[in-house]
Amino acid sequence: MSDQAHAHVEHDIAPGDEEQHSVGERITGYVVGLGLALLLTATSFFIAGTNLVWQPSIPIALIVLAIAQMGVHLVFFLHITTGPDNTNNVLALAFGLLVVFLVVGGTVWIMAHLNQNMPPMDQFIRMHS
Amino acid sequence: MAMTATVGQARADPHHIGVVVEHPGPAPKRIVTAYGFWVFLLSDIVMFSCFFAAYAVLAGQTADGPKGSEIFEQRNVAIETVCLLLSSFTCGMASIAADVRNRFWFYLGMTVTCVLGLIFLAIEFKEFADLVSRGYGPSRSAFLTAFFSLVGCHGLHVSAGVLWLLTMMAQVFAKGFRADVLRRMMCFALFWHALDIIWVGVFSVVYLLGGGA
Numbered sequence: 001m002s003d004q005a006h007a008h009v010e011h012d013i014a015p016g017d018e019e020q021h022s023v024g025e026r027i028t029g030y031v032v033g034l035g036l037a038l039l040l041t042a043t044s045f046f047i048a049g050t051n052l053v054w055q056p057s058i059p060i061a062l063i064v065l066a067i068a069q070m071g072v073h074l075v076f077f078l079h080i081t082t083g084p085d086n087t088n089n090v091l092a093l094a095f096g097l098l099v100v101f102l103v104v105g106g107t108v109w110i111m112a113h114l115n116q117n118m119p120p121m122d123q124f125i126r127m128h129s
Numbered sequence: 130m131a132m133t134a135t136v137g138q139a140r141a142d143p144h145h146i147g148v149v150v151e152h153p154g155p156a157p158k159r160i161v162t163a164y165g166f167w168v169f170l171l172s173d174i175v176m177f178s179c180f181f182a183a184y185a186v187l188a189g190q191t192a193d194g195p196k197g198s199e200i201f202e203q204r205n206v207a208i209e210t211v212c213l214l215l216s217s218f219t220c221g222m223a224s225i226a227a228d229v230r231n232r233f234w235f236y237l238g239m240t241v242t243c244v245l246g247l248i249f250l251a252i253e254f255k256e257f258a259d260l261v262s263r264g265y266g267p268s269r270s271a272f273l274t275a276f277f278s279l280v281g282c283h284g285l286h287v288s289a290g291v292l293w294l295l296t297m298m299a300q301v302f303a304k305g306f307r308a309d310v311l312r313r314m315m316c317f318a319l320f321w322h323a324l325d326i327i328w329v330g331v332f333s334v335v336y337l338l339g340g341g342a
Contacts, residue, residue: 015166
C-alpha cells in the first residue's frame with residue numbers, strides 16, 4: 001500500500017528520534033514547540049481566571065487547550081509524527097489513547113449515572129426499614 | 130514496517146506491485162529500546178488515567194472539608210508549569226548535545242533541567258506540607274485523597290526522573306557518549322517529556338478546572 005512510497009526507507013525511527021536534521025533545525029523545532037506550549041499554557045491560565053468569556057464554555061476551552069498542548073509536546077518534543085517511518089510509534093500511541101479514553105470516559109459516565117440514580121441516604125434508609 | 134525480519138524472500142512482493150521492498154533485517158537496538166520504552170510510557174499514562182478518573186469522580190466529595198478553589202494557589206501552579214516546560218526544553222537541548230557529543234552543552238542542559246525539576250519539587254512539597262499542617266491532609270476527604278494521590282504520583286515520577294538525570298550525567302562523565310549511554314539518554318528524554326505531558330493534564334484538570342468550580 002504505502003510500501004511503494006517509501007521503499008527507500010531503511011527502518012522506522014525510534015520514538016523521540018528525528019529524521020536527519022542539522023543541529024540548527026533541531027533547536028528551531030524545540031524553540032517553536034516551547035513557544036507554542038507557553039502560549040497555550042498562558043491562554044489556559046488566562047481563560048480560567050477571566051470574566052471576559054461565557055462562563056459555561058470555560059471547562060470545554062480548558063480541555064481543548066490541554067489536548068492541543070499535549071499534541072504540541074508530542075510533535076515538537078517527542079517527535080511523534082505522521083511520517084511512514086513513525087507508524088509503529090503512532091499505532092502504539094493510538095492504542096494507549098483508546099485505553100485512556102475508555103478508562104476516563106467510562107468512569108465519569110458510569111459514576112455520574114450512579115450518583116443520579118441513587119436516592120439520598122435518608123430516603124434510602126426509610127425505604128429499607 | 131521493518132520491526133521484524135520475518136518476511137522472507139518469497140513474500141517480498143506479495144501483491145505483485147512491481148516494487149520489491151528489501152527488508153533490511155532486525156531494527157537497530159536504538160529503535161527497539163526506544164520503542165519498548167515508549168510502550169512502557171504509554172502504560173504509565175494509562176495508569177495515570179486511572180488516577181485522573183478517580184479524581185474526576187471524587188472532586189466534589191469534600192466531606193464538608195475545603196473545596197479545590199479554597200486551597201489551590203494559581204500563582205504557584207503557574208510557576209511550577211513554567212519550570213517543567215522550560216526543563217522539557219533544556220532536556221531537549223541536552224539530548225541534541227548528546228547526539229553531537231558536546232560535553233559542555235550536555236552538562237549545562239542537564240544541570241538546568243535538574244535545577245528546574247528541583248524547583249518544581251520544592252514548590253510542590255511546600256504546597257503539600259502547607260495543606261497537611263492546616264489539617265487538610267489526604268485523610269480529610271475523598272477529594273483530598275484523590276488530589277494527593279494524583280499530584281503526588283506525578284511528583285514521585287519527577288523525583289525518580291531527577292535521580293535518573295543525575296545518573297545519566299555521572300554515566301556520561303565516567304563512560305563518555307557510548308552507544309548504550311546514548312540509548313539510556315534517549316529513554317530519559319522520552320520519560321521527562323512524557324512527565325510534562327502528564328503535568329499538562331494535571332494543571333488543566335486539577336488546578337484550573339477544579340479551582341474554578
